Amino acid sequence: MASADSILVVEDIVKRFETPDGVLTAVDHVSFDVAPGEFLAVIGPSGCGKSTLFNVIGGLLDGYDGRVSVAGETVSGPHPSIGMIFQEESTFPWRTVIDNVAFPLEIAGMGKSERYDKARHFVGLVGLDGFERRYPSELSGGMRQRVSMARTLASEPKILLMDEPFAALDEQTRLLLGDKVLQIQQDLKQTTLLITHNLTEAVQLSDRILVMTYRPGKTKRIVDIKLPRPRTSEIVGSDAFGHYVAQIWNDLREEASKGLKDDEQRVARAGAVRK
């Protein structure tokens, strides 16, 4: 359970939703903790409550049982120490790259020249030098997601919370952006919690992986990833990487099958109702 030096502690979270078919338990007694500088991935099949967990930890969802705390302080709403990167494209289309990245600094009341200097640093950190004056509509999907990342990093959160940030990108871009995340995490010693359904992404980036069960979302297992750091995407070719992917897939396969069966039954039921 939570060790004394954990920066993020998630204790016994239960989240239920009222649905037309009755009460649905999305997250069921999930607990874990994250140490400073650690990279933890939460992986599970679609519909296992990963995004619900992301919203609970980020303070965007209330009405749950259990407790989330950052450095001992209970989270009851969006917490200034938690920076969030969302799955959907979330740049502000009416702001240039530099103005997007400077957004949290502007909200914090920082002066114009100081915030632009700082924003420029984070634009460089995600590798977008030279694109400061471009609008999001002029960038690719991967570049836009890097703008979102730089914007969140500019607020200097103690914990970076990412919900499948590369889900909409192709595999090659995803691997290369994974390198960028690894480099940033290494440079900033950034504590990171990644929500994902992508096995290779989870193993490539993480120190530990929490595997969730399909509905209700419970902790199935926590796997320590003992791959050397610093890492790059070249690690995906190693035997050890393959071993971890196979090991986690063994855990996930059963859960993913349940999800698939559940989907098929739901579609069949809907078809029966239409007839």
Added chain:
Amino acid sequence: MSAQWLRRNDVIPVLFGIACLLAFFVLIEILVASGKINPFIVPKPSEIVTSFGRIIADENVLSRFFVTCGEALAASLMLAVTGIGLGVLLHRLRLLRLATETWVAAMASAPLVLMYPLFLVLFGRSVWTVIMIGFVAALPPVVLKTLEGLSGTRAVLINVGRSFNLTPSQLYWKILFPSALPTIFVGVRLGMIFALINIVGVEFLINFGGLGQLVNELSERYDLPGTFAAICFVILVSVVFFMATERIERWLRPGT
């Protein structure tokens, strides 16, 4: 003039548009000259063009143009302030929205111009009657589009704002409002069209003010080329306002 230059300056679409318009005028000219179109209903485009000088010199069309522009500008400013304000209010107060949204939508299709006797009683035979009818008739699309734009803000953008601990006021002005601006401007443009139609219509009906009154007078004299030339000035008012809103939108909401 290289092909690359033409592409870069977007000249071809403009030239094509002008060519289409000229071809249309030539076609009408031929049809009227050959008697296929009754010249007592549609004058020859060449007669309309030659009547421009006459209506500028004899009918004071430029000052009438500025009167109609002024009325349209006053109605548009009132529209922007009141229409957007009401849209924001309906977005914030759910009960008020549910209670009034259908009525506002119904008002959009009501022929409010026919209520001009009431406005004459309220404001007299003055410029305010013209402005107020234009304003009231154009209000529903601005209110409804403002509401639509604010309600259509993507949830993820609101969540970004919440994750940065924005106050409700910051969330509104930094995220909801800029996100809704393109839709709001669609409403403002629609509203301006409604306003201009009603302004010119009322000027025509009460024989007072700018271009509408001139169209009335010229048609009463059965001066068809002059009437059509005056209508061209009404179209010019619409073009000027449309271009102005496009510029304002680009200034307020860059990147689109």
